[in-house]
Amino acid sequence: MSTPADAFLNLLREQVGAQRVIVDAEPMAPYxxxxxxIYQGQALAVVQPATTAEVAAVVRLCAAHQVPVVPQGGNTGVCGGGVPLDARAVVLSTERLTRIRHLDADNLTLTAEAGCILAHLQDAAQAAGCFFPLSLGGEGSCRIGxxxxxxxxxxxxxxxxxxxELMLGLEVVLPDGEIWDGLRALRKDNTGYALRHLFVGAEGTLGIITAAVLxxxxxPQHRETAFVAVPSPEAALRVLQxxxxxxxDLLNAFELISRPGLDIGMKNLPGSREPFGERHPWYVLVEASASADIGLKAMMDxxxxxxxDCGDVLDAVVATSESQRSQLWRLREIHAGGHQWQEGGLIKHDIAVPVSQTPRMIERGTRAAQAACPGVRVIAFGHMGDGNIHFNLVQPVGEPAQDFMxxxxxxxxxxxxxxxxxxGSVSAEHGIGxxxxxxxxxYKSDAELALMWRIKQALDPLGLMNPGKVLPPAAGPGPATGGPGCP
Ligand SMILES: Cc1cc2nc3c(=O)[nH]c(=O)nc-3n(C[C@H](O)[C@H](O)[C@H](O)COP(=O)(O)OP(=O)(O)OC[C@H]3O[C@@H](n4cnc5c(N)ncnc54)[C@H](O)[C@@H]3O)c2cc1C
Incomplete structure (x- = not known):
């Protein structure tokens, strides 16, 4: 006997094709x-539309049947924002929205669909002699939406x-299925509220981004990259200035690296070598770049x-080739959580403080964590240049992981x-999820949360867009009800 859920799935199939509505457990599992x-989701189906019109048709259907919609890009997010929580939900994957619609090298803009993989956009920009600077560990699989x-x-x-800051315009499918075309390629546009900014950082709770002008x-043809040993985060801050x-002002990266993070990374990565003859407590990776030869090397030196001279730097090496540059970056990249998980329990924090407060944050945070949990290994590292420290706590050696967690x-x-x-902020770049x-x-004031809920309710009155994420329920009206087969 056909159920209301079956009837709904058939309507979805009519919109995107039967192959593009996944309902079997095995192919659905990765979504x-x-x-x-950390989180295990559940859903009615995964849907893979290929055009904005198809996304709109799917969302319209979901709205008509009160089915929650969870957008998903590369599923590399680290806060669980893309995990569907509701067995009635549809995961809307953007993986087939992969067209670069336009690259205007004279305007220095690129218009891309939401499912474009970040690394592909970097390559497309470079092929046109341009640079798209967004760059992160997951760039080979995360998607621009x-x-x-x-x-x-x-x-x-x-x-x-x-x-x-890298986005000038957006195209969005709104929660009722309407398409908002805000794909303007303008650096100046003061025509009322900047609606596009509502959808950035909203983690799919207000609509589905289908394309963007970037x-x-x-x-930057010229780059200088240095790996620098410093005695302390205070010294690192002075080096930054x-x-x-x-x-x-041509620095593009200033990354803090901690001794324990380097030790764990090198232990778990065969073939890695100590950067200097002597071990140092802290390091920074400094990189400056320019599009013309303006003597960057002399400036760095x-x-x-x-x-x-003033003791803020203990030792330094400047890359003299592209392969040396990659090796230096590898010493930064081995701080990725992957190696730290191998030590057992790991508690991660993605925090931001004013740049001037980063040494204080590290000092106070380390002292407090070690007082509360003797033996905990603190790995404070990351984007010190913009005040974003990944403050990771690795379990004491020998303690059962579950006790630490x-x-x-x-x-x-x-x-x-x-x-x-x-x-500071408890989420610098990973989101809330x-x-x-x-x-x-x-940490958010009642007024701020109430304002967020008012925006959410104004745009998504049925509460169907990625429900249960970002906004804590106590401050709002609670999750949506309904769905196919539900009263
Ligand atoms: C090894 C590694 C290193 C990383 N390093 C960094 C780093 O340095 N900096 C950093 O910021 N992040 C980093 N991340 C985290 C992650 O890559 C980013 O959060 C990335 O932006 C997520 O993109 P995604 O396509 O995978 O999104 P997903 O994980 O698929 O989704 C993330 C959220 O966005 C929503 N969403 C996805 N697509 C859309 C859309 N089109 N419209 C509306 N909502 C949508 C989802 O519902 C979810 O809430 C790293 C991850 C890994 C695995």
Whole structure:
């Protein structure tokens, strides 16, 4: 006997084709789990539309049948934002929206569909002699719609800003299925509310981004990359200021690297080598770039020499080839959580504080975490140049992982309270998803949460767009009801 859910699935098939509505457990499985495997999802189907019109038709159908919609790009998000929570939900994958619609090298803009993989956009820009600076660990599989929806950051934010700053216009399918064409390629546009910014960082709770106009830059032909040993985060902060001055503000990356993070990374990555003869407590990877030959090397050398003279730098190596540059970046990249998970329990924080407060944050956070959990290994690293520190806590050696993970909430509270006191944010670039909802309730003011809920209700009155994410339910009207087969 045919159920209302079957009838709904048939309507979906009419819109996108039978092959593009996945209902079998095995092919659906990768869409129901995020890569950290913290959350396990459930859904009625995964739908793969290929055009904006198909996305709109799917969303219209879902609205008519009160079916929750969970957009998904590359599913590399680390906060569980793309995990469907409701067995009646439809996962709307953007993986077939992969057209680059237009690249205007004279206007330095690129118009791309939401499912374009970030690395492909970087390549397309470079082929046209341009540069798309958004760059992050998951760039080989994350998709630009997901990058915009999480307002992704990465390694070049210091110079170029995060995903929001790299976006000039959007096309969005709204929760009722209407298409909003806001694909303007303008650097100036003061015509009322900047609606496009509502959808950036909204993690799919207000609509589905189907295409975007992105800012490009002249390709940086000249790069100087240095790996620098420093005695402390305070010294690193002074090096940052000095290097900014000496390179005439041309730094694009300033990444902090911690001794314990390097040790764990090197232990778990065969073939990696100590960067200097001597072990040092902290390092920074500094990179400056320019589109013309303006003597960047001399500028970097001057900044480093000054820093050596006053003891802020203990040792330094500047890459002399592209392969050396890659090796230096590898020392930064081995801090990715992958190696830290191999140590057992791992509690991650993606925090932002004013750049001037980064040393204080690291010092206070480390002291408090170690007092609460003796033996915990603190790995503070990341995008110091823009105040975004990944403050990871690795379990004490020998402790059962589950005992350490049982302290997660308490340790989160300790770290995030310090961040809050320093005027910071508990999510710098990863978003909220499911992982940080409790923190939203604790650290956002009632007025701010109420305003967010009013926006949500105005755009998505049925509460069908990625329900249960970002906004803590206590402050709002609660999840949507209904769905095919439900009263
Ligand atoms: C190894 C590794 C390194 C990483 N490094 C960084 C880093 O340095 N900086 C950083 O910021 N992040 C980093 N990330 C996290 C992740 O890559 C980013 O959050 C990325 O932007 C997610 O893109 P995605 O396409 O995978 O989105 P998904 O995971 O598919 O989705 C993320 C959220 O966006 C929503 N969404 C997806 N597409 C759309 C759409 N078209 N319209 C509306 N909503 C949508 C989803 O519902 C979900 O809430 C890293 C991840 C990994 C695995």
């Amino acid at each position: 129901l789990q995020e890569q950290r495997r 997901g990058n915009l929806s999480t307002n992704a950051g990465g390694i070049n934010v210091l110079r170029y800003g995060n995903a929001r 800012r490009l830059f002249p390709y 000095r290097m900014q001055r000496c390179t005439a 001057k900044g480093l020499a000054q820093s050596l 049982a302290r997660r909430e308490a340790l989160n509270r300790i770290v995030h309270d310090i961040v809050d006191e320093l005027g 499911l992982l940080r909802m409790q923190e939203m309730a604790r």
